[in-house]
Amino acid sequence: MRYSSWLAIVIIAFCLWTGLEYGHYNNRVIETEQQLKLRRQFQKAVGLPNLAITSAARYLRHYSITDLTTPFQDYPASLDHFPAGFAFVPPDYSNMPSPVVFGKPAK
Amino acid sequence: MMISGSWFERQKNIIDYSLQSLLRRRSKNILILIIFVLLVFAVSSILFITGSLTQEMMMTSNDLPDITVQRILGGRQVNVPASVIPEIENIPGVEAVETRVWGYFFLASLQANFTIYGMDLNLLEEGEYQKIVNWKNIPDGATKNPDFRMIVGRGVYELLSDIGMEQAYLFYQPTWEKPIPFDIIGTFKTETELQSNDLMVLQTEGARQVLELPPDEFTDLVVYVPNPEEIENIALKIRRYFPELRTVTRAQIQNTYAAVFGWKSAFVLSSLLAAIFAFLILIWDKASGLSMEEKREIGILKAIGWDTDVILSVKLWEGLILSGISSLAGLLLAYAYIYGLRAPGLREIFIGWSTLYPSFQLMPDIDPKFLLLIVVISVVPYLAVTVFPAWKAAITDPDAIIRNA
Numbered sequence: 001m002r003y004s005s006w007l008a009i010v011i012i013a014f015c016l017w018t019g020l021e022y023g024h025y026n027n028r029v030i031e032t033e034q035q036l037k038l039r040r041q042f043q044k045a046v047g048l049p050n051l052a053i054t055s056a057a058r059y060l061r062h063y064s065i066t067d068l069t070t071p072f073q074d075y076p077a078s079l080d081h082f083p084a085g086f087a088f089v090p091p092d093y094s095n096m097p098s099p100v101v102f103g104k105p106a107k
Numbered sequence: 108m109m110i111s112g113s114w115f116e117r118q119k120n121i122i123d124y125s126l127q128s129l130l131r132r133r134s135k136n137i138l139i140l141i142i143f144v145l146l147v148f149a150v151s152s153i154l155f156i157t158g159s160l161t162q163e164m165m166m167t168s169n170d171l172p173d174i175t176v177q178r179i180l181g182g183r184q185v186n187v188p189a190s191v192i193p194e195i196e197n198i199p200g201v202e203a204v205e206t207r208v209w210g211y212f213f214l215a216s217l218q219a220n221f222t223i224y225g226m227d228l229n230l231l232e233e234g235e236y237q238k239i240v241n242w243k244n245i246p247d248g249a250t251k252n253p254d255f256r257m258i259v260g261r262g263v264y265e266l267l268s269d270i271g272m273e274q275a276y277l278f279y280q281p282t283w284e285k286p287i288p289f290d291i292i293g294t295f296k297t298e299t300e301l302q303s304n305d306l307m308v309l310q311t312e313g314a315r316q317v318l319e320l321p322p323d324e325f326t327d328l329v330v331y332v333p334n335p336e337e338i339e340n341i342a343l344k345i346r347r348y349f350p351e352l353r354t355v356t357r358a359q360i361q362n363t364y365a366a367v368f369g370w371k372s373a374f375v376l377s378s379l380l381a382a383i384f385a386f387l388i389l390i391w392d393k394a395s396g397l398s399m400e401e402k403r404e405i406g407i408l409k410a411i412g413w414d415t416d417v418i419l420s421v422k423l424w425e426g427l428i429l430s431g432i433s434s435l436a437g438l439l440l441a442y443a444y445i446y447g448l449r450a451p452g453l454r455e456i457f458i459g460w461s462t463l464y465p466s467f468q469l470m471p472d473i474d475p476k477f478l479l480l481i482v483v484i485s486v487v488p489y490l491a492v493t494v495f496p497a498w499k500a501a502i503t504d505p506d507a508i509i510r511n512a
Contacts, residue, residue: 002123007122
């Protein structure tokens with residue numbers, strides 16, 4: 001068999017593989033949409049933010065509403081006591097409206 | 108043989124030659140293929156998992172409270188006294204102020220950190236909320252202490268089952284006179300696992316006792332503002348009335364969600380930098396020139412009458428086949444690893460030292476922009492460094508190449 005025919009077989013195999021994963025992707029998206037209603041109900045009932053993937057420390061479990069001084073005390077994204085602290089970025093409150101405006105207000 | 112036939116036939120012949128040429132330098136090309144697949148796999152896995160986690164958080168973020176109000180004292184969050192509530196309620200535009208009682212309970216014997224959330228469990232027994240809980244069949248007379256009931260997440264339930272406490276759990280701290288027993292009346296459904304896994308939802312009065320919260324004090328407040336335009340201003344007013352209060356609006360929480368695994372995050376950045384650096388070394392090695400053997404081959408092909416553009420086509424196909432197949436394989440493997448195998452190895456970075464963690468069945472979040480990025484940073488530079496040295500060799504006098512090589 002010619003080399004280019006082998007290549008064609010490999011490409012067809014890759015297409016099948018891609019199709020298989022695309023099917024999986026579609027199924028998961030549909031499943032998630034079905035779960036969404038329940039999850040939103042849950043979020044309404046329990047108003048705590050963030051995912052339960054890291055429960056090692058309180059500033060990792062609910063880092064969106066955590067103490068500002070407790071995590072990342074030294075500098076943003078500094079090496080943390082907990083391994084998972086490495087994966088998260090400290091909350092960004094830079095867009096918070098400030099009661100004191102210095103200089104000319106932006107137009 | 109090369110030049111005749113239709114365009115398609117011609118390309119087929121060129122591909123035949125390219126593949127033969129790749130196979131002739133088998134060990135070198137297999138090594139490049141493996142490195143290529145690994146690099147694309149590593150980068151894609153990290154972008155897949157961070158993208159999915161962000162998406163999982165964002166999905167329910169519109170149902171978060173409008174404003175969360177905390178009290179900061181000495182740089183730390185402390186309980187909010189009930190006295191601030193009437194003034195916040197009187198701010199025009201505020202629909203309701205809800206008090207929250209929540210915190211953490213560290214169970215030293217299992218090294219597990221539970222999130223304790225106090226609420227009126229009767230609310231969950233009504234309407235739409237009913238569906239988020241798998242209610243247990245409670246035998247008659249078991250509702251004897253309505254203040255000491257709780258609903259737990261799946262992870263908590265499994266942990267408590269292991270220690271034989273799936274019916275009722277005894278909260279205990281050494282400073283307490285006696286333990287506080289709580290009946291488990293249900294578990295949260297698996298669908299909510301990513302949010303509810305470590306959660307114990309207790310009846311408010313019971314939660315107050317477990318968290319040792321004094322009366323008339325709350326962990327934080329939640330302010331509901333019907334008009335989204337007013338949220339920022341009302342948050343500002345709350346901070347002006349009570350400088351010790353900190354407000355976190357829903358938009359700010361969404362911002363932290365969006366940025367948490369963004370390009371700024373140490374995790375993504377360090378992984379990507381390592382991968383990009385490794386890729387640069389691979390490309391630099393390729394770009395540092397053709398081997399003597401390859402140069403001589405191009406010289407001979409020129410000498411026997413091949414056109415420069417055919418030689419370039421051969422090299423283009425070589426690069427395209429190698430980089431295309433390895434990028435695709437890397438991407439497909441990464442997808443299977445993250446969404447099929449649930450990222451063993453990688454998920455431990457997020458779990459850290461947590462005892463309670465969900466099953467990591469994530470929702471796939473594939474961004475077309477990202478697929479384009481992978482092609483741009485892998486296939487394109489590789490093609491450039493394969494074709495350019497070949498072009499340089501092909502435009503040189505064949506006689507000089509063959510003699511010098």
